[in-house]
Amino acid sequence: MIWVVWRQQRSIVIAFVALMVVFALWLIITGQHEQSLWNQFLGAPCKGGYGVTNGDSHFCRGLQNTVYASQHINDVATIVGWAFAPIFGLILGVNAVAREIEQKTNRLAWTQSGSRSKWLASKYITSVATIVVVCAPLCLVLSWWVRASHVGPRITPKAFPVAGAVEISYGVFCFILAVAVGLVIRRAGWSLAVSILLFAALFFSFANQVRPNLVTRSVASLQSSSSGIEEGSSSGFYVSGGGPSDAWFFYQGFEPVGTKGVPSQAVLEKPTSAEYRCEDKFQEPYCEHHLRLRLIEVYISNRRFWALQQGEGLFYIGLSVLLAGLSFIAIRRAKA
Amino acid sequence: MTQKPPTIAYRLDPRSGVAPYRQLVEQVRRALVSGLLREGDQLPSVRDVVTQITINPNTVHRAYRELEYLGIAEGRAGLGTFITAHPSAALRSSERGSIEKELKDRIVEARDSGMSEEQISELIALAYRQNGDVRK
Amino acid sequence: MIDGTDVLETVNLGKRYRRTWGLQDCSLTIPKGRVAALVGPNGAGKSTLLRMAAGLDHPSVGTLRVLGESPNSGNGNLKTRVGYLDQERPIYKSFRVAEMLRFGENNNPNWNMRVAEEHLAQLEIPLRSRINNLSGGQQAQVALTLCLAKEPELLLLDEPAAALDPVAREDLLRILMRQVADCESSVVLSTHALGDVAAICDYVIVLAHSRVVLSNDTEYVLESHRILSAVHDGNLLPPPGVSIINNQSSARGQSILVRVELPIDDAQWHVERPSLEEIVLAYLRSGSPGARDRRSPDDDGSGE
Numbered sequence: 070m071i072w073v074v075w076r077q078q079r080s081i082v083i084a085f086v087a088l089m090v091v092f093a094l095w096l097i098i099t100g101q102h103e104q105s106l107w108n109q110f111l112g113a114p115c116k117g118g119y120g121v122t123n124g125d126s127h128f129c130r131g132l133q134n135t136v137y138a139s140q141h142i143n144d145v146a147t148i149v150g151w152a153f154a155p156i157f158g159l160i161l162g163v164n165a166v167a168r169e170i171e172q173k174t175n176r177l178a179w180t181q182s183g184s185r186s187k188w189l190a191s192k193y194i195t196s197v198a199t200i201v202v203v204c205a206p207l208c209l210v211l212s213w214w215v216r217a218s219h220v221g222p223r224i225t226p227k228a229f230p231v232a233g234a235v236e237i238s239y240g241v242f243c244f245i246l247a248v249a250v251g252l253v254i255r256r257a258g259w260s261l262a263v264s265i266l267l268f269a270a271l272f273f274s275f276a277n278q279v280r281p282n283l284v285t286r287s288v289a290s291l292q293s294s295s296s297g298i299e300e301g302s303s304s305g306f307y308v309s310g311g312g313p314s315d316a317w318f319f320y321q322g323f324e325p326v327g328t329k330g331v332p333s334q335a336v337l338e339k340p341t342s343a344e345y346r347c348e349d350k351f352q353e354p355y356c357e358h359h360l361r362l363r364l365i366e367v368y369i370s371n372r373r374f375w376a377l378q379q380g381e382g383l384f385y386i387g388l389s390v391l392l393a394g395l396s397f398i399a400i401r402r403a404k405a
Numbered sequence: 406m407t408q409k410p411p412t413i414a415y416r417l418d419p420r421s422g423v424a425p426y427r428q429l430v431e432q433v434r435r436a437l438v439s440g441l442l443r444e445g446d447q448l449p450s451v452r453d454v455v456t457q458i459t460i461n462p463n464t465v466h467r468a469y470r471e472l473e474y475l476g477i478a479e480g481r482a483g484l485g486t487f488i489t490a491h492p493s494a495a496l497r498s499s500e501r502g503s504i505e506k507e508l509k510d511r512i513v514e515a516r517d518s519g520m521s522e523e524q525i526s527e528l529i530a531l532a533y534r535q536n537g538d539v540r541k
Numbered sequence: 542m543i544d545g546t547d548v549l550e551t552v553n554l555g556k557r558y559r560r561t562w563g564l565q566d567c568s569l570t571i572p573k574g575r576v577a578a579l580v581g582p583n584g585a586g587k588s589t590l591l592r593m594a595a596g597l598d599h600p601s602v603g604t605l606r607v608l609g610e611s612p613n614s615g616n617g618n619l620k621t622r623v624g625y626l627d628q629e630r631p632i633y634k635s636f637r638v639a640e641m642l643r644f645g646e647n648n649n650p651n652w653n654m655r656v657a658e659e660h661l662a663q664l665e666i667p668l669r670s671r672i673n674n675l676s677g678g679q680q681a682q683v684a685l686t687l688c689l690a691k692e693p694e695l696l697l698l699d700e701p702a703a704a705l706d707p708v709a710r711e712d713l714l715r716i717l718m719r720q721v722a723d724c725e726s727s728v729v730l731s732t733h734a735l736g737d738v739a740a741i742c743d744y745v746i747v748l749a750h751s752r753v754v755l756s757n758d759t760e761y762v763l764e765s766h767r768i769l770s771a772v773h774d775g776n777l778l779p780p781p782g783v784s785i786i787n788n789q790s791s792a793r794g795q796s797i798l799v800r801v802e803l804p805i806d807d808a809q810w811h812v813e814r815p816s817l818e819e820i821v822l823a824y825l826r827s828g829s830p831g832a833r834d835r836r837s838p839d840d841d842g843s844g845e
Contacts, residue, residue, distance in 0.1 A: 070647060070648065072643070072647060073644050073647060073648070076636065076640060077633070080635075172631065173627065173629045173631040174631040174632070174633060175631075176592075176597060176625075176627040176629070176631050177627070177631045177632065177633075177684075177687070178648075179596075179597060180595050180596065180597065180620060180623075180624075180625040180627075181620065181645075181648035181649055182617060182620050182621040182648055182649045182650060182691075183617065183620075183648055184617055402599075404598070405592060405597035405598060417740050419737075419739040419740045419816060419817065419818070420816045420818070421814075421816060422763060422813070422814025422815055422816055423763070423814065424759065424760045424763050424764070425740065425759075426760070451722055452719070452722050452723070455715070455718045455719050455721075455722045456715070456719065459711055459714045459715045459718060459737065459740060459741060460718060460740060460741060461576050461718060461721070461740075461741040461742065461743050462718060462721050462722035463574065463575070463576070463721075463743050464741075464743065523772055523808070523811050524808050526811075526812075527805070527808060527811075527812060530804075530805075530812055531804050531805070531806065534804050535804060
């Protein structure tokens, strides 16, 4: 049976593998190029700014424009990287069940000697293995590329899906989702549309509502000073401290010095009479000192990256197992 | 395996009201009477018949069993079905010649006595069925 | 009533689709070794019955036994002994013929590859062709080969000859008969027009309005029905011992197709033997349950 499933999905797999190879090559080439650009930008003489002398500043500004201009393409590439595994899974899933039912070849398959459960199981085994094998190399390349192209901290929502291995769980889930939806809707086109909508809704809900709450957040205080212009600074107001630059920031605000724990956004942004007087930024250091307030940032540290990946991955795998189980029940009663 | 032309080519008429196996039996009988088939000739095997014409193999089995019952043919295990050299069969065929003549005479008699063609046909059908109803 | 050698046995079988019944009050018994024709207009319930027998649908009411077992018991063994060809003749169009055979081999323990290849060689269908490059008749033959090569005890074929040109139809039926001759398979095939199936079937089942109106050996059906035409003008009463199946009277005279219990002894009627097609047509027109599930005289009676 494995051979039959493979043969049925063969052209889809070949197309996506070709796409994957082309995309991965593009990532490797542009990633390396961008890495060298960033190395130049962050090193002497630019050090992430305009450089020291006038001559340097012209060169460094040009460099800055180049690296920031590439962010648009990087955004597109990030979306493509995010969408690859889910679309691969969805199309495989729709092809596996909805299309068979639409073309009535399930009547051929279900009157051979094996049971319907065996038919479904071999589809799951073959396709899930295929998704893992095809998506894993892409995940590796994408993770490297996210760092090399300075897309952003890997734990932030933009980069998170493509920076680790969670893409594989998206792909597997989408496959099983498309199979289950196909059993109900029984038409390939509609199944694909509905599955896309369901996955998009689920993904964004999870990313926005659940993922930020999967681990405890950290708190760091910010110190602001209006000491003179420092080398490389672009304004007269200098903030130091706060969370690490590779963290996932949520919100900031004032809290009384000595408060323990992680305050909620509502608490931090609650207006206090003292804050009114501190709206003018230049008076901030004065407010903080006299009112015994401190400015804090709430964030999730980059160190929690793999915990988040694991949590999200387990969520999608768990849902997949549940859907798969339901599909085995549904298939016994499904109309041929 | 020698490829001989079939000794008899069967034809089925699905539009007649006669059961297919009986049509085959009739065709064998007529072939015997006309001399197309002789004693010792081998009838086509079931598989050969099924290859020649679109026919249910059970029909051929049935027809050959009927021919055996009538003593016209006999099956020899592993070899096929053959027209018998049985004297009673030969007798029946020559017997039939006189039966046919008698029947003709009787029908002419009945016609001359005033019976209509339909009445005579009905009588024939009745008599035929009354004797042939119980079948194994 | 349950005979161990019946290939198909139903008792009050019915199938409901939302608001309509696809099949109802279906009680029939098909003995082993027959080529049974399931005749009826489109929508009469033929496909419904065959699909249930193949295990693709569940009955709504009644019981159904195929080769003595229930098709829905989850017993995989039954499916190895039954070959089913759906009306749509589903097949993987992007596969090559050889790959379809490999599909059959992978999925059936008693697959006979030699038989499959011989069939296709005889029909001159190359193994390397893609299915969607074959003609309709050739595709039908490949689909049939998938059923035949697993050498099943029972073949359930839903309109196998439909939409085929006469030559293709002939080829298909002949190959089927050869399989019956070689393997002693039983066959139930459905058709909406008796046509050339009349020549090969030895059991006939007529479905009309989702009900069985006739189900018996062809031989018995032919022996037990007559067309009576009135010799003279005028409205005659039919003779005793007959059940009228269909009144085919016209301006030219009275003509009825009847089922006979006793020999007809009435000189006012001219008696003819109808062909199987005429009998089936009469039942389809009348829709009356005539010789429903009655055994022929030489079987042990189990009439209703």
